[in-house]
Amino acid sequence: MTRAEEPLIRVEGLHHTYQAGTRKPIAALRGIDLTVRSGDYIALIGANGSGKSTLLRHLNALLLPTVGDVWIAGRNTRDPAHLRDIRSTVGMVFQSPDSQIVATTVEEDVAFGPENLGIPEQELRERVDWALSVVGLSPLRARASHLLSAGQKQRLAIAAALAMHPRCLLLDEATAMLDPLGRQQFLDTVRSLHRDGMTVVAATHNMDEAAAAEQIVVLSQGQIALQGSPRTVFAQESHLHELKLDVPAAARVARTIAQAVPGFPVDALNLTDLLEAVSVRLPSARGAAT
Numbered sequence: 184m185t186r187a188e189e190p191l192i193r194v195e196g197l198h199h200t201y202q203a204g205t206r207k208p209i210a211a212l213r214g215i216d217l218t219v220r221s222g223d224y225i226a227l228i229g230a231n232g233s234g235k236s237t238l239l240r241h242l243n244a245l246l247l248p249t250v251g252d253v254w255i256a257g258r259n260t261r262d263p264a265h266l267r268d269i270r271s272t273v274g275m276v277f278q279s280p281d282s283q284i285v286a287t288t289v290e291e292d293v294a295f296g297p298e299n300l301g302i303p304e305q306e307l308r309e310r311v312d313w314a315l316s317v318v319g320l321s322p323l324r325a326r327a328s329h330l331l332s333a334g335q336k337q338r339l340a341i342a343a344a345l346a347m348h349p350r351c352l353l354l355d356e357a358t359a360m361l362d363p364l365g366r367q368q369f370l371d372t373v374r375s376l377h378r379d380g381m382t383v384v385a386a387t388h389n390m391d392e393a394a395a396a397e398q399i400v401v402l403s404q405g406q407i408a409l410q411g412s413p414r415t416v417f418a419q420e421s422h423l424h425e426l427k428l429d430v431p432a433a434a435r436v437a438r439t440i441a442q443a444v445p446g447f448p449v450d451a452l453n454l455t456d457l458l459e460a461v462s463v464r465l466p467s468a469r470g471a472a473t
Contacts, residue, residue, distance in 0.1 A: 189257065190218045190219060190220050190254075191219055191220055191221045191223075191255070191256055191272075191350060191351060191382055192217070192218070192219035192242055192253070192254070192255055192273070192351065192382075192384075193217075193218055193219075193253070193254040194215050194216060194217040194218070194238075194241070194242075194251070194252075194253050194254075195216055195251055195252050195253075195254075196214055196215075196216065196250065196251035196252070197212050197214070197215040197216075197217075197238075197241060197248050197250070197251035197252070197253060198210070198212055198213055198214060198215075198248065198249045198250035198251055199211045199212040199234075199237050199241065199246060199248060199249050199405075200249045203249055210405055211234050211237040211405050212234045212237055212238060212241075212405045212406075213404070213405040213406050214251075214406060215234075215238060215251070215405075215406070215407060216407070217238075217400065217407070219242075219351070219382060219384060220382075221350065221380075221382055222377075222380055222381075222382055223382050223383070223384075223397060223398065224377050224382075224383045224385075224395075224396045224397045224398070225383070225384045225385070225396055225397070225398045225399070225400060226385050226386075226387055226392065226393035226395075226396035226398070226399045226400070226413075227239070227384065227385065227386040227387070227399075227400050227402060228386075228387060228388070228390070228393050228399060228400075228401055228402070228428060229401055229402035229403055229408075229426070229428070230403070230426060230427040230428065232404075233402040233403050233404065233405070234402045234404075234405040234406075235355075235356075235386035235402055236355050236356070236386060237405075238386075238402070239275065239353050239355050239384065239386055240275075240355075241253050241260065242255070242273055242351075242353055242384065243255070243269060243270055243273040243274070243275050243353060244260040244265075244266055244269045244270065245275070247260060247261060248260070248261070255269045255272050255273055256268075256269075256272050256350070258272075267300070270347075271300070271347050271348065271349060272349055272350050272351065273349055273350070273351045273352075273353060274344030274345070274347055274349035274351070274352050274353065275344065275352075275353040275354075275355065276337065276340045276341055276344060276352065276353070276354050276355065276357045277340070277355050277356075277357065278355055278356040278357060278359050278360060279360065280333065280336035280337045280339065280340045281336065283340045283343065284328045284329075284336065284339065284340075286328065287327060287328065288324070288325055288326065288327060288328060289315070289320055289323050289324050289325070289326050289328055289331070289339055289342075290311060290315070290324040290325060292328050292339060292343055293310075293311045293314050293315060293339070293342045293343050293346045294307055294310075294311050294346065295343065296343060296344075296346055296347045297310050297311075297346050297347060297348075300347075310346045310348065311324075311346055313345075313346075314341075314342040314343070314345040314346040315342055317341075317342065317345060317372070317375075317376065318338040318339070318341050318342045318345070318372050319338065319368075319372070320335065320338055320339060320342060323335065332365060333360055333361055333362070333365055334361050334362070334364065334365025334366070334368050334369055335365075337357055337358070337361060337365070337369050338368070338369060338372055340357075341369075341372060341373070341376075345376075349381075350381075350382055351381070351382035351383070351384065352373070352376065352381055352382070352383050352384075353384050353385075354373065354383065354384070354385035354386065354387075355386050356386055356387060356388065357369065357385070358370065358387070358389065358392065359388065370392065370395070373385070374395065383396075390417075390428070390429050390430060390431045390432075391431045391432060391433075391453070393413065393431075394413045394417065394431045394433075394452040394453060395413075395453070396413060397412070397413075398410070398411065398412060398413075399411065399412070399413055399416040399417075401416060401423070401426065401428070403426050408422075408426060409422065409423075409426075413452050414450050414452065417430045417431060417434055417450070417452065418450060420434075420438075431451075431452055431453065433451040433452055433453050433454055433456060433457045434449065434450070434451055434452065436451070436457060437449045437450070437451040437456075437457060437460065440461075444464060446464075447460060447464060448460050
């Protein structure tokens with residue numbers, strides 16, 4: 184999949200107000216402009232209440248703008264005639280996988296969405312087989328959905344979304360309830376899909392997860408406070424702290440080392456960056472790193 188000239192997702196002047204028209208309106212989004220191109224991997228970060236989940240729900244028309252517009256593959260989410268196409272183009276995985284499981288077995292759950300679109304039987308089987316293979320659940324296709332682990336349930340949620348043949352996956356704190364192993368397996372699946380061309384927009388509280396994205400959008404009080412590459416965003420540590428956000432663990436370690444080793448780079452985003460910096464500057468560590 185190549186990056187097209189036309190954005191896959193275009194958000195212009197988006198405002199969303201909960202309880203609009205009442206005595207206590209809640210302004211969740213206030214003038215968001217955002218462009219997502221095919222093949223992008225964008226992480227949304229921000230403190231609780233910053234608007235991350237509200238923004239994601241606009242990207243597949245679960246919510247409609249109070250003011251402004253959202254286009255998905257050129258289709259305005261305000262037009263109800265486009266709803267099915269939008270939901271097929273952009274799949275969503277929520278924090279709690281149990282809320283998305285609708286069928287008794289793994290295979291039936293993956294088949295549910297395309298079956299309701301009237302996909303022919305042969306193509307339906309092919310979609311289910313492919314989606315289960317991608318997330319590594321083919322051996323569990325006949326298992327009762329409720330017997331899966333939390334990590335397996337999240338991968339099932341991805342498979343159900345993939346069976347709709349979306350161009351983009353939206354992840355709303357999708358790893359928040361997973362143990363470290365389940366989180367790693369889930370993220371490995373997402374990164375593999377992105378390498379194969381899938382567009383990913385992921386809301387997360389985990390800065391290490393955000394650092395793996397190509398671009399980070401920082402929300403604060405319903406507005407975009409920062410936007411750029413992970414290195415650009417995480418270099419602004421003081422600003423992030425003002426927004427009640429942290430930097431990746433590797434960046435914190437690098438800053439600590441820099442206090443004792445002048446010139447040590449402080450822009451590490453992950454363990455690989457950290458080990459490379461250490462091996463270059465500390466000869467005794469070079470052998471250990473290799």
